[in-house]
Amino acid sequence: MQKKKGVVSTESYKGVRDFYPEDMAVQEYLFETMRDVVSHFGYEEYSTSILEPSELYAAKTSEEIVNEQTYTFEDRGGRQVTLRPEMTPSVARLVAARRRELAFPLRWFSIPNVFRYERPQRGRLREHWQLNCDLFGVAALEGDIEVILLAYELMRAFGATEREFEIRINHRSVIPETLDLLAKKHNLSLPEEKQQDLLRLMDRKDKLSEEEYGIRLATLLGDDLAKVVLLQYNAATVRTLIAETTSGKRLLDLLAALEARGVANIVHDPYLVRGFDYYTGIIFEVFDTSKENNRSLFGGGRYDKLFDLFGMDSIPAVGFGMGDVTLRDFLETHKLLPAYHSPTELYIAVADTSSHAFAAQLAQRLRRHDLTVVVDLGEKKVGDQIKTATKKRVPFCIVVGTKEEQTGVYTLKHLESKHEIIVHEQDIADAIFEVLE
Numbered sequence: 001m002q003k004k005k006g007v008v009s010t011e012s013y014k015g016v017r018d019f020y021p022e023d024m025a026v027q028e029y030l031f032e033t034m035r036d037v038v039s040h041f042g043y044e045e046y047s048t049s050i051l052e053p054s055e056l057y058a059a060k061t062s063e064e065i066v067n068e069q070t071y072t073f074e075d076r077g078g079r080q081v082t083l084r085p086e087m088t089p090s091v092a093r094l095v096a097a098r099r100r101e102l103a104f105p106l107r108w109f110s111i112p113n114v115f116r117y118e119r120p121q122r123g124r125l126r127e128h129w130q131l132n133c134d135l136f137g138v139a140a141l142e143g144d145i146e147v148i149l150l151a152y153e154l155m156r157a158f159g160a161t162e163r164e165f166e167i168r169i170n171h172r173s174v175i176p177e178t179l180d181l182l183a184k185k186h187n188l189s190l191p192e193e194k195q196q197d198l199l200r201l202m203d204r205k206d207k208l209s210e211e212e213y214g215i216r217l218a219t220l221l222g223d224d225l226a227k228v229v230l231l232q233y234n235a236a237t238v239r240t241l242i243a244e245t246t247s248g249k250r251l252l253d254l255l256a257a258l259e260a261r262g263v264a265n266i267v268h269d270p271y272l273v274r275g276f277d278y279y280t281g282i283i284f285e286v287f288d289t290s291k292e293n294n295r296s297l298f299g300g301g302r303y304d305k306l307f308d309l310f311g312m313d314s315i316p317a318v319g320f321g322m323g324d325v326t327l328r329d330f331l332e333t334h335k336l337l338p339a340y341h342s343p344t345e346l347y348i349a350v351a352d353t354s355s356h357a358f359a360a361q362l363a364q365r366l367r368r369h370d371l372t373v374v375v376d377l378g379e380k381k382v383g384d385q386i387k388t389a390t391k392k393r394v395p396f397c398i399v400v401g402t403k404e405e406q407t408g409v410y411t412l413k414h415l416e417s418k419h420e421i422i423v424h425e426q427d428i429a430d431a432i433f434e435v436l437e
Protein backbone atom coordinates (compact mmCIF):
# COMPACT_ATOMS: atom_id res chain seq x y z
CA MET A 1 0.00 0.00 0.00
CA GLN A 2 1.21 3.50 -0.84
CA LYS A 3 2.12 5.43 2.30
CA LYS A 4 0.41 8.81 2.72
CA LYS A 5 2.87 11.66 2.68
CA GLY A 6 3.81 12.83 6.16
CA VAL A 7 2.33 9.71 7.78
CA VAL A 8 4.78 7.70 9.87
CA SER A 9 4.75 3.89 9.89
CA THR A 10 3.98 2.07 13.15
CA GLU A 11 6.59 -0.57 12.29
CA SER A 12 9.81 -0.60 14.26
CA TYR A 13 13.23 -0.34 12.62
CA LYS A 14 13.97 -3.71 11.03
CA GLY A 15 15.29 -6.37 13.39
CA VAL A 16 15.05 -4.40 16.65
CA ARG A 17 12.66 -5.23 19.44
CA ASP A 18 9.39 -3.88 20.76
CA PHE A 19 8.08 -5.46 23.92
CA TYR A 20 4.35 -5.31 24.55
CA PRO A 21 3.50 -6.01 28.21
CA GLU A 22 3.10 -9.77 27.66
CA ASP A 23 6.53 -9.94 25.97
CA MET A 24 7.95 -7.81 28.72
CA ALA A 25 6.66 -10.33 31.28
CA VAL A 26 8.59 -13.08 29.47
CA GLN A 27 11.67 -10.88 29.31
CA GLU A 28 11.41 -10.18 33.03
CA TYR A 29 11.06 -13.87 33.78
CA LEU A 30 14.25 -14.54 31.78
CA PHE A 31 16.20 -11.78 33.51
CA GLU A 32 14.95 -12.64 37.01
CA THR A 33 15.91 -16.28 36.57
CA MET A 34 19.33 -15.27 35.21
CA ARG A 35 19.93 -12.84 38.09
CA ASP A 36 18.86 -15.43 40.63
CA VAL A 37 21.23 -18.13 39.33
CA VAL A 38 24.29 -15.95 38.75
CA SER A 39 24.01 -14.12 42.05
CA HIS A 40 24.04 -17.48 43.84
CA PHE A 41 27.46 -18.02 42.24
CA GLY A 42 28.56 -14.62 43.59
CA TYR A 43 28.51 -12.74 40.27
CA GLU A 44 28.03 -8.99 40.67
CA GLU A 45 26.21 -6.75 38.23
CA TYR A 46 27.90 -3.96 36.25
CA SER A 47 26.76 -1.84 33.34
CA THR A 48 28.26 0.33 30.59
CA SER A 49 27.05 2.66 27.87
CA ILE A 50 25.59 1.37 24.65
CA LEU A 51 28.04 3.63 22.76
CA GLU A 52 31.74 2.84 22.53
CA PRO A 53 34.63 4.32 20.54
CA SER A 54 34.90 2.19 17.38
CA GLU A 55 38.58 1.43 17.94
CA LEU A 56 37.59 -0.84 20.83
CA TYR A 57 36.44 -3.44 18.30
CA ALA A 58 38.94 -2.97 15.50
CA ALA A 59 41.69 -5.28 16.68
CA LYS A 60 40.16 -8.29 18.37
CA THR A 61 36.54 -8.80 17.52
CA SER A 62 35.83 -11.02 14.50
CA GLU A 63 36.40 -9.46 11.06
CA GLU A 64 32.86 -10.39 10.07
CA ILE A 65 31.37 -8.48 12.98
CA VAL A 66 33.54 -5.39 12.61
CA ASN A 67 33.34 -5.06 8.83
CA GLU A 68 29.83 -6.23 8.16
CA GLN A 69 27.82 -6.11 11.33
CA THR A 70 28.51 -3.05 13.43
CA TYR A 71 26.42 0.07 13.57
CA THR A 72 29.18 2.63 13.32
CA PHE A 73 28.81 6.35 12.72
CA GLU A 74 30.68 9.59 13.06
CA ASP A 75 29.51 11.85 15.88
CA ARG A 76 29.24 15.62 15.53
CA GLY A 77 32.82 16.01 16.69
CA GLY A 78 34.18 13.68 13.98
CA ARG A 79 34.75 10.67 16.29
CA GLN A 80 33.94 7.14 15.17
CA VAL A 81 31.30 5.66 17.47
CA THR A 82 29.87 2.12 17.53
CA LEU A 83 26.70 0.70 19.07
CA ARG A 84 28.14 -2.21 21.09
CA PRO A 85 27.83 -5.48 19.11
CA GLU A 86 28.84 -7.46 22.23
CA MET A 87 29.88 -6.77 25.81
CA THR A 88 33.28 -8.46 26.12
CA PRO A 89 35.48 -5.54 24.93
CA SER A 90 33.50 -3.16 27.20
CA VAL A 91 33.90 -5.29 30.30
CA ALA A 92 37.58 -5.82 29.50
CA ARG A 93 37.92 -2.02 29.24
CA LEU A 94 36.40 -1.60 32.73
CA VAL A 95 38.63 -4.27 34.25
CA ALA A 96 41.75 -2.95 32.52
CA ALA A 97 41.08 0.64 33.64
CA ARG A 98 41.04 -0.33 37.33
CA ARG A 99 43.17 -3.45 37.36
CA ARG A 100 45.27 -2.14 40.25
CA GLU A 101 42.36 -1.33 42.55
CA LEU A 102 40.06 -4.26 41.85
CA ALA A 103 40.05 -7.30 44.14
CA PHE A 104 40.61 -10.27 41.84
CA PRO A 105 39.14 -12.74 41.17
CA LEU A 106 36.19 -10.78 39.83
CA ARG A 107 32.88 -12.42 39.08
CA TRP A 108 30.84 -9.99 37.04
CA PHE A 109 27.62 -10.08 35.06
CA SER A 110 25.49 -7.75 33.00
CA ILE A 111 22.40 -8.07 30.80
CA PRO A 112 22.93 -5.46 28.06
CA ASN A 113 21.20 -5.07 24.73
CA VAL A 114 23.66 -5.33 21.85
CA PHE A 115 23.31 -4.51 18.15
CA ARG A 116 24.50 -6.37 15.08
CA TYR A 117 23.60 -5.55 11.50
CA GLU A 118 22.52 -9.06 10.50
CA ARG A 119 19.86 -10.43 8.18
CA PRO A 120 16.96 -10.94 10.58
CA GLN A 121 15.91 -14.62 10.77
CA ARG A 122 14.93 -17.16 13.41
CA GLY A 123 17.34 -16.78 16.31
CA ARG A 124 19.14 -13.81 14.72
CA LEU A 125 17.97 -10.25 15.05
CA ARG A 126 19.64 -6.86 14.94
CA GLU A 127 19.10 -6.22 18.63
CA HIS A 128 19.25 -8.78 21.39
CA TRP A 129 19.83 -8.86 25.12
CA GLN A 130 22.71 -10.93 26.31
CA LEU A 131 23.52 -12.17 29.79
CA ASN A 132 27.29 -11.83 30.08
CA CYS A 133 29.03 -13.71 32.88
CA ASP A 134 32.78 -13.33 33.17
CA LEU A 135 35.38 -14.49 35.65
CA PHE A 136 38.63 -12.49 35.77
CA GLY A 137 41.82 -13.46 37.53
CA VAL A 138 41.59 -17.26 37.51
CA ALA A 139 43.99 -18.94 35.10
CA ALA A 140 43.44 -22.43 36.53
CA LEU A 141 41.18 -24.98 34.91
CA GLU A 142 38.86 -24.50 37.88
CA GLY A 143 37.83 -21.15 36.30
CA ASP A 144 36.73 -22.79 33.03
CA ILE A 145 34.89 -25.43 35.05
CA GLU A 146 33.01 -22.82 37.10
CA VAL A 147 31.89 -20.86 34.08
CA ILE A 148 30.63 -23.93 32.22
CA LEU A 149 28.88 -25.16 35.35
CA LEU A 150 27.22 -21.77 35.62
CA ALA A 151 25.96 -22.09 32.03
CA TYR A 152 24.69 -25.58 32.87
CA GLU A 153 22.92 -24.40 36.04
CA LEU A 154 21.24 -21.59 34.10
CA MET A 155 19.77 -24.09 31.67
CA ARG A 156 18.60 -26.26 34.57
CA ALA A 157 17.02 -23.25 36.31
CA PHE A 158 14.97 -22.62 33.16
CA GLY A 159 13.65 -26.15 33.52
CA ALA A 160 15.76 -27.84 30.82
CA THR A 161 16.69 -31.48 31.32
CA GLU A 162 20.09 -32.82 30.29
CA ARG A 163 18.50 -34.52 27.31
CA GLU A 164 17.20 -31.23 25.92
CA PHE A 165 20.57 -29.52 25.54
CA GLU A 166 24.20 -30.38 24.98
CA ILE A 167 27.39 -28.51 25.83
CA ARG A 168 29.96 -28.73 23.04
CA ILE A 169 33.48 -27.98 24.10
CA ASN A 170 36.78 -27.44 22.35
CA HIS A 171 40.08 -25.68 22.95
CA ARG A 172 41.13 -23.04 20.42
CA SER A 173 44.61 -24.51 20.14
CA VAL A 174 43.52 -28.12 19.76
CA ILE A 175 42.79 -27.49 16.08
CA PRO A 176 46.22 -26.10 15.06
CA GLU A 177 48.12 -28.41 17.42
CA THR A 178 46.50 -31.64 16.23
CA LEU A 179 46.64 -30.46 12.62
CA ASP A 180 50.31 -29.82 12.98
CA LEU A 181 50.81 -33.37 14.24
CA LEU A 182 48.84 -34.68 11.27
CA ALA A 183 50.80 -32.48 8.87
CA LYS A 184 54.14 -33.70 10.26
CA LYS A 185 53.23 -37.26 9.35
CA HIS A 186 53.26 -36.07 5.75
CA ASN A 187 56.37 -33.97 6.18
CA LEU A 188 54.28 -30.83 6.09
CA SER A 189 53.73 -28.14 8.68
CA LEU A 190 51.07 -25.63 9.57
CA PRO A 191 52.69 -22.16 9.53
CA GLU A 192 51.84 -20.15 12.63
CA GLU A 193 50.81 -17.07 10.67
CA LYS A 194 48.12 -19.10 8.90
CA GLN A 195 46.50 -20.41 12.07
CA GLN A 196 44.16 -17.51 12.73
CA ASP A 197 42.90 -17.49 9.12
CA LEU A 198 42.41 -21.23 9.24
CA LEU A 199 40.32 -20.94 12.40
CA ARG A 200 38.22 -18.19 10.80
CA LEU A 201 37.69 -20.35 7.74
CA MET A 202 36.74 -23.39 9.82
CA ASP A 203 34.30 -21.24 11.75
CA ARG A 204 32.55 -20.40 8.46
CA LYS A 205 32.59 -24.00 7.24
CA ASP A 206 28.87 -24.50 7.69
CA LYS A 207 28.07 -21.32 5.76
CA LEU A 208 30.08 -22.42 2.69
CA SER A 209 29.46 -25.16 0.15
CA GLU A 210 31.83 -28.12 0.39
CA GLU A 211 33.48 -27.06 -2.85
CA GLU A 212 33.95 -23.45 -1.79
CA TYR A 213 35.38 -24.59 1.55
CA GLY A 214 37.86 -26.85 -0.27
CA ILE A 215 38.93 -24.08 -2.63
CA ARG A 216 39.49 -21.63 0.21
CA LEU A 217 41.45 -24.18 2.21
CA ALA A 218 43.71 -24.88 -0.78
CA THR A 219 44.26 -21.16 -1.38
CA LEU A 220 45.21 -20.65 2.26
CA LEU A 221 47.32 -23.75 2.91
CA GLY A 222 48.32 -25.11 -0.49
CA ASP A 223 46.90 -28.30 -2.00
CA ASP A 224 48.80 -30.85 0.10
CA LEU A 225 48.02 -29.42 3.51
CA ALA A 226 44.43 -28.65 2.49
CA LYS A 227 44.02 -32.32 1.62
CA VAL A 228 45.26 -33.33 5.07
CA VAL A 229 42.73 -31.00 6.68
CA LEU A 230 39.88 -32.20 4.49
CA LEU A 231 40.57 -35.91 4.67
CA GLN A 232 42.18 -36.44 8.03
CA TYR A 233 41.02 -33.78 10.44
CA ASN A 234 37.96 -35.39 11.96
CA ALA A 235 36.62 -36.49 15.32
CA ALA A 236 38.22 -39.95 15.16
CA THR A 237 41.78 -38.82 14.33
CA VAL A 238 41.61 -35.91 16.74
CA ARG A 239 40.65 -38.36 19.48
CA THR A 240 43.79 -40.38 18.86
CA LEU A 241 46.08 -37.33 18.85
CA ILE A 242 44.52 -35.08 21.43
CA ALA A 243 46.38 -36.40 24.46
CA GLU A 244 49.70 -35.61 22.75
CA THR A 245 49.00 -31.85 22.79
CA THR A 246 49.09 -29.43 25.75
CA SER A 247 45.76 -27.89 24.92
CA GLY A 248 44.25 -31.31 24.33
CA LYS A 249 45.29 -32.42 27.81
CA ARG A 250 43.62 -29.40 29.36
CA LEU A 251 40.50 -30.15 27.39
CA LEU A 252 40.44 -33.78 28.49
CA ASP A 253 40.91 -32.70 32.12
CA LEU A 254 38.01 -30.28 31.76
CA LEU A 255 35.71 -32.92 30.31
CA ALA A 256 36.62 -35.33 33.09
CA ALA A 257 36.10 -32.71 35.82
CA LEU A 258 32.69 -31.71 34.48
CA GLU A 259 31.63 -35.31 34.29
CA ALA A 260 32.81 -35.91 37.83
CA ARG A 261 30.60 -33.00 38.94
CA GLY A 262 27.54 -34.54 37.40
CA VAL A 263 27.39 -32.81 34.03
CA ALA A 264 26.72 -35.64 31.61
CA ASN A 265 25.61 -33.75 28.51
CA ILE A 266 29.05 -32.59 27.36
CA VAL A 267 30.89 -33.50 24.18
CA HIS A 268 34.16 -32.55 22.58
CA ASP A 269 33.40 -30.92 19.23
CA PRO A 270 36.65 -30.76 17.21
CA TYR A 271 35.10 -28.30 14.73
CA LEU A 272 33.94 -25.77 17.30
CA VAL A 273 35.82 -22.51 16.74
CA ARG A 274 33.60 -19.59 17.81
CA GLY A 275 33.81 -16.43 15.79
CA PHE A 276 35.88 -14.05 17.88
CA ASP A 277 39.61 -13.67 17.41
CA TYR A 278 40.14 -13.00 21.09
CA TYR A 279 39.46 -16.53 22.33
CA THR A 280 42.67 -18.31 23.24
CA GLY A 281 41.74 -21.34 25.32
CA ILE A 282 38.70 -23.42 26.14
CA ILE A 283 35.62 -22.51 24.09
CA PHE A 284 32.12 -23.90 24.44
CA GLU A 285 28.67 -23.63 22.98
CA VAL A 286 25.34 -24.84 24.33
CA PHE A 287 23.14 -26.55 21.73
CA ASP A 288 19.47 -27.38 21.63
CA THR A 289 19.16 -31.11 20.93
CA SER A 290 15.56 -30.99 19.67
CA LYS A 291 14.90 -31.65 15.98
CA GLU A 292 12.77 -28.51 15.56
CA ASN A 293 15.31 -26.11 16.99
CA ASN A 294 18.65 -27.87 16.54
CA ARG A 295 20.88 -24.85 16.91
CA SER A 296 23.41 -23.09 19.06
CA LEU A 297 21.84 -21.33 22.02
CA PHE A 298 24.82 -19.50 23.48
CA GLY A 299 28.50 -19.76 24.14
CA GLY A 300 31.78 -18.38 25.35
CA GLY A 301 35.32 -19.22 26.27
CA ARG A 302 38.68 -18.09 27.61
CA TYR A 303 40.17 -14.85 26.31
CA ASP A 304 43.19 -13.96 28.49
CA LYS A 305 44.94 -12.00 25.75
CA LEU A 306 42.16 -9.53 24.95
CA PHE A 307 43.92 -7.19 27.34
CA ASP A 308 46.73 -6.68 24.75
CA LEU A 309 44.25 -4.19 23.35
CA PHE A 310 44.96 -1.82 26.21
CA GLY A 311 48.71 -2.35 26.01
CA MET A 312 48.87 -4.42 29.17
CA ASP A 313 49.78 -7.91 30.26
CA SER A 314 47.11 -10.51 29.98
CA ILE A 315 44.52 -10.99 32.71
CA PRO A 316 43.02 -14.47 32.93
CA ALA A 317 39.43 -14.14 31.70
CA VAL A 318 36.72 -16.64 30.89
CA GLY A 319 33.02 -16.12 30.32
CA PHE A 320 30.02 -16.43 28.04
CA GLY A 321 27.13 -14.55 26.50
CA MET A 322 23.61 -16.01 26.66
CA GLY A 323 21.20 -14.37 24.22
CA ASP A 324 17.53 -13.82 25.01
CA VAL A 325 16.28 -14.58 21.48
CA THR A 326 17.75 -18.06 21.22
CA LEU A 327 16.88 -18.78 24.84
CA ARG A 328 13.25 -17.84 24.29
CA ASP A 329 13.08 -20.00 21.15
CA PHE A 330 14.47 -22.89 23.18
CA LEU A 331 11.99 -22.41 26.02
CA GLU A 332 9.08 -22.16 23.58
CA THR A 333 10.19 -25.27 21.70
CA HIS A 334 10.39 -27.27 24.93
CA LYS A 335 7.25 -25.68 26.41
CA LEU A 336 9.18 -24.33 29.35
CA LEU A 337 7.87 -20.77 29.43
CA PRO A 338 5.56 -20.07 32.36
CA ALA A 339 1.99 -19.01 31.52
CA TYR A 340 1.34 -15.29 31.45
CA HIS A 341 -0.06 -13.81 34.68
CA SER A 342 -1.52 -10.35 34.77
CA PRO A 343 0.38 -8.19 37.23
CA THR A 344 -3.03 -6.91 38.42
CA GLU A 345 -4.79 -9.03 41.04
CA LEU A 346 -8.09 -7.18 41.37
CA TYR A 347 -10.10 -5.26 38.78
CA ILE A 348 -12.71 -2.83 40.08
CA ALA A 349 -15.59 -2.31 37.64
CA VAL A 350 -17.75 0.71 38.30
CA ALA A 351 -21.55 0.64 37.91
CA ASP A 352 -21.79 4.31 37.14
CA THR A 353 -19.26 7.13 36.69
CA SER A 354 -20.54 8.76 39.89
CA SER A 355 -18.83 5.88 41.79
CA HIS A 356 -15.38 6.55 40.24
CA ALA A 357 -14.09 8.60 43.17
CA PHE A 358 -15.30 6.05 45.75
CA ALA A 359 -13.81 3.17 43.74
CA ALA A 360 -10.48 4.97 43.40
CA GLN A 361 -10.33 5.52 47.19
CA LEU A 362 -11.27 1.90 47.86
CA ALA A 363 -8.45 0.83 45.49
CA GLN A 364 -6.02 3.02 47.39
CA ARG A 365 -7.00 1.42 50.71
CA LEU A 366 -6.65 -2.08 49.26
CA ARG A 367 -3.18 -1.31 47.86
CA ARG A 368 -2.08 -0.71 51.45
CA HIS A 369 -2.80 -4.42 52.00
CA ASP A 370 -0.24 -5.07 49.24
CA LEU A 371 -2.89 -5.91 46.65
CA THR A 372 -2.40 -4.86 43.04
CA VAL A 373 -5.59 -3.07 42.05
CA VAL A 374 -6.88 -1.11 39.06
CA VAL A 375 -10.15 0.74 38.60
CA ASP A 376 -11.85 0.83 35.22
CA LEU A 377 -12.16 4.57 34.77
CA GLY A 378 -14.00 4.30 31.44
CA GLU A 379 -17.67 4.76 30.73
CA LYS A 380 -18.52 1.31 29.41
CA LYS A 381 -21.28 -0.92 30.78
CA VAL A 382 -20.37 -3.16 33.72
CA GLY A 383 -20.54 -6.29 31.52
CA ASP A 384 -18.01 -4.78 29.10
CA GLN A 385 -15.73 -3.72 31.93
CA ILE A 386 -15.70 -7.32 33.18
CA LYS A 387 -14.92 -8.50 29.64
CA THR A 388 -11.96 -6.14 29.64
CA ALA A 389 -10.74 -7.60 32.93
CA THR A 390 -11.08 -11.12 31.50
CA LYS A 391 -9.21 -10.14 28.34
CA LYS A 392 -6.41 -8.71 30.47
CA ARG A 393 -6.41 -11.99 32.39
CA VAL A 394 -6.89 -10.29 35.77
CA PRO A 395 -7.90 -13.07 38.19
CA PHE A 396 -10.45 -11.19 40.38
CA CYS A 397 -13.11 -8.55 39.92
CA ILE A 398 -15.61 -6.61 42.05
CA VAL A 399 -18.30 -4.20 40.92
CA VAL A 400 -18.77 -0.96 42.84
CA GLY A 401 -22.13 0.88 42.81
CA THR A 402 -24.27 2.78 45.32
CA LYS A 403 -25.19 -0.38 47.22
CA GLU A 404 -21.55 -1.33 47.78
CA GLU A 405 -20.70 2.26 48.72
CA GLN A 406 -23.36 2.14 51.44
CA THR A 407 -22.76 -1.37 52.80
CA GLY A 408 -19.01 -1.90 52.34
CA VAL A 409 -19.86 -5.47 51.26
CA TYR A 410 -18.74 -6.77 47.85
CA THR A 411 -19.24 -9.73 45.53
CA LEU A 412 -15.72 -10.92 44.77
CA LYS A 413 -15.63 -12.89 41.53
CA HIS A 414 -12.91 -15.24 40.36
CA LEU A 415 -13.15 -14.59 36.64
CA GLU A 416 -11.83 -17.90 35.33
CA SER A 417 -14.00 -20.21 37.49
CA LYS A 418 -16.84 -17.64 37.78
CA HIS A 419 -16.91 -18.54 41.48
CA GLU A 420 -18.25 -15.71 43.69
CA ILE A 421 -18.04 -14.96 47.39
CA ILE A 422 -19.50 -12.16 49.50
CA VAL A 423 -16.82 -10.26 51.45
CA HIS A 424 -16.37 -7.19 53.58
CA GLU A 425 -13.76 -4.70 52.42
CA GLN A 426 -11.30 -5.75 55.13
CA ASP A 427 -11.40 -9.38 53.94
CA ILE A 428 -10.89 -8.78 50.20
CA ALA A 429 -7.10 -8.95 50.22
CA ASP A 430 -6.93 -12.15 52.29
CA ALA A 431 -9.58 -13.85 50.17
CA ILE A 432 -7.56 -13.10 47.03
CA PHE A 433 -4.18 -14.08 48.47
CA GLU A 434 -5.64 -17.36 49.65
CA VAL A 435 -6.38 -18.32 46.06
CA LEU A 436 -3.28 -16.81 44.42
CA GLU A 437 -0.63 -18.12 46.78
Ligand code: HAM
Pocket residue numbers: 085086087088116118123124125126127128130132133134296297298299300301303318319320321322323324325326327
Ligand atom coordinates in the same frame (compact mmCIF):
# COMPACT_ATOMS: atom_id res chain seq x y z
P1 HAM B 1 28.41 -14.61 20.57
O1 HAM B 1 28.46 -16.08 20.34
O2 HAM B 1 28.63 -13.71 19.43
O3 HAM B 1 29.44 -14.32 21.75
O4 HAM B 1 27.03 -14.24 21.20
C1 HAM B 1 26.59 -14.89 22.35
C2 HAM B 1 25.14 -15.26 22.19
O5 HAM B 1 24.36 -14.11 21.90
C3 HAM B 1 24.84 -16.17 21.00
O6 HAM B 1 25.16 -17.48 21.27
C4 HAM B 1 23.36 -15.93 20.86
O7 HAM B 1 22.65 -16.52 21.95
C5 HAM B 1 23.28 -14.45 21.08
N1 HAM B 1 23.35 -13.72 19.79
C6 HAM B 1 24.45 -13.35 19.10
N2 HAM B 1 24.10 -12.68 17.98
C7 HAM B 1 22.75 -12.64 17.96
C8 HAM B 1 21.77 -12.07 17.07
N3 HAM B 1 22.11 -11.43 15.99
N4 HAM B 1 20.46 -12.21 17.40
C9 HAM B 1 20.09 -12.84 18.53
N5 HAM B 1 20.96 -13.40 19.40
C10 HAM B 1 22.26 -13.29 19.13
C11 HAM B 1 29.69 -13.09 22.28
O8 HAM B 1 29.06 -12.08 22.02
C12 HAM B 1 30.78 -13.09 23.32
N6 HAM B 1 31.13 -11.69 23.60
C13 HAM B 1 30.34 -13.83 24.54
C14 HAM B 1 31.35 -13.87 25.63
C15 HAM B 1 31.27 -13.28 26.86
N7 HAM B 1 32.51 -14.51 25.59
C16 HAM B 1 33.14 -14.34 26.74
N8 HAM B 1 32.40 -13.58 27.52
